[in-house]
Amino acid sequence: MSSCIRCGKELTYNEIGAHKKFINRGSTQFFCKDCLARKLGVTVQDIDRKIEEFKQQGCTLFV
Numbered sequence: 001m002s003s004c005i006r007c008g009k010e011l012t013y014n015e016i017g018a019h020k021k022f023i024n025r026g027s028t029q030f031f032c033k034d035c036l037a038r039k040l041g042v043t044v045q046d047i048d049r050k051i052e053e054f055k056q057q058g059c060t061l062f063v
């Protein structure tokens with residue numbers, strides 16, 4: 001399992017998906033949801049909401 005390149009927290013499948021979706025699909029290193037939210041200037045709830053939307057669209061980056 002990968003860990004966040006910023007804080008070292010272990011990453012979930014959806015966090016990796018979120019990083020790919022929001023930052024760069026070709027990334028091999030990832031931020032956790034908290035670090036991603038901070039970087040994008042949004043809240044973790046915003047990220048969660050987006051993940052839900054992508055899931056409903058059938059995006060395979062999320063479970």
Ligand SMILES: [Zn+2]
Nearest residue numbers: 004007032035
């Ligand atoms: Zn982190």
